Amino acid sequence: MEAVVEVRGLVNRFGTAVVQNGLDIDLMRGEVLGVVGASGTGKSVLLRSIVGLQKPNAGSIKVLGVDVLTADLSATRGRWGVMFQDGALFSALTVRENVEAPMRVQVKLPAALRASLADLKLAMVGLPPKAGSLYPSDLSGGMRKRAGLARALALDPEILLLDEPTAGLDPIAASEFDALIAALRQALNLSVFLVTHDIDTLNATCDRIAVLAGGKVLVTGTLAEMRQVRDPWVHSYFHGPRAHAALGR
């Protein structure tokens, strides 16, 4: 299978703190990869490096065969979508305009057509029709995340990168979001890079899980394989009370 994201020997340092130290990770086409790790192990830094927001000290990152460290911004435009933790919606635009924003950059369309497509995306992520004309500050946290997802999906990207998609959602909204990602991934043939803390999300959506520790990927594998790992952190993560509640014994 082909790797759509290929990270090799990634090093990220902030002052004396080494966040990544020779990290290798692959995202295969069509899979959902869950990235977990204790706070401060550099999950978000890894995501920011992949999309080119964080310039690493060393290493190479290829997305769809393009070296993101040297390539122009437009080389991968429209081929990936990023959803930030709180949606990162443009606060001065309505939700519909937020979804239209990537389309404006990519292709010239009549306004009515663009609005219809934006409404379609909003409906696909499960937002009610009236949400389109609201401003981000009028939305609840869960709706903001859905709107952020709709904007990430605006151009039908091949890769979707999600930073803590279910953090701050109630359990019902969180499992709805998990189901949404699973359904959209099927329908849109997405490869998903998913940073999360939520063990329910890992269970419901991920094909493969990568655990970050000590600046590297400690171990990768399916959820069942994770439960066999001897490492103390991995063991307590996948055998803690929350894990038992989520996965059953």
Add this chain to the structure above:
Amino acid sequence: MPPSTPQTQPAQQLVGEFVLVRLTALRGTLTDGDLDLTGLTSLDTAGAWLILTQARRSGARVTGATPAQSLLLKAVKDALPPDARPARPPRHVELLERVDHLGRETAEAAAGLARITGFFGQVVARLGGTLLHPWRLRFTALVFHMQETGLNAVPIVALMAFLTGIVIAYQGADQLRQFGAEVFVVDLVAISVLRELGILMTAIIVAGRSASAFTAAIGSMKMREEVDALRTLGLDPVEVLVLPRVLALLLMLPVLAVVADLAGLLGGGLMSWYELGISPGMFRTRLLDTDVSHFLVGLAKAPFFAVIIGVIGCFQGLQVGGNAESLGQLTSRSVVQAIFMVILLDGMFSVLFAAAGV
């Protein structure tokens, strides 16, 4: 596009890429007959939307989709609005719209005036409370804001007043020389700087510097819910955020006004010496002959200007909503309002002092 009837036409075979970037070109190529997708090389949501809206309009069937394409088509179909036509905003009668707009703006302006008056009252009440219980005053914050709004403004205020003094002396000398009354340039400089320009220029600079800073600082705290956090801790935002700022201005604006007066007189004096040969000694003698009331009148206005600037700056900051744009709008509004109110108040003082004969 050939003329077509749904009944007789064979299924149209779609070929190539049905994707967003080609959407405008593809529109209008679809006919009313059944649609056969076997020739498609790629399909995305935008393409699926086009095919499905066309099929729904004509009642045609869509055939030949691969399993992956069927999944996409189903997902898009589920998300299509009940009516495929995009909703158009209803057209208003233009005149009616304008009258409506005017009414709303007027009502909004009146409500805004009521709000800021209420806020002003709140600040005054807290100020009174603080005078009764001075230990509740946030002393560190007060000193910090005194430095920010007062001490750090000294160079620009002094420079501005110095240049103003020079300009008045120069222009005055030119006019007074025609009457041989050059020596009155001292009175001109003294009265205009001490009575009006010293404090007015200072207030305008402080309004630009500090009202904007207050609005931006409090506004961004409002946006990040820090103001709400204060409330939940049982702290009054007016007492914590507004009072130290208003009080700092109240204390520092008169000081800045004195600095501006000195710098203005210095500028005027130097220009008189250079241009008219009025020696510093003579300048001093004539200066001491002018009534001290001019200086006091100027200084008396400072506390009023300080409160106006501080209250407007803080009030606009607390009006910021969740939106980054509103922060910018309100910051510029606070500066414009503060400067406008300062000049308006200055005019009212002129009338008042003239009536009182000071």
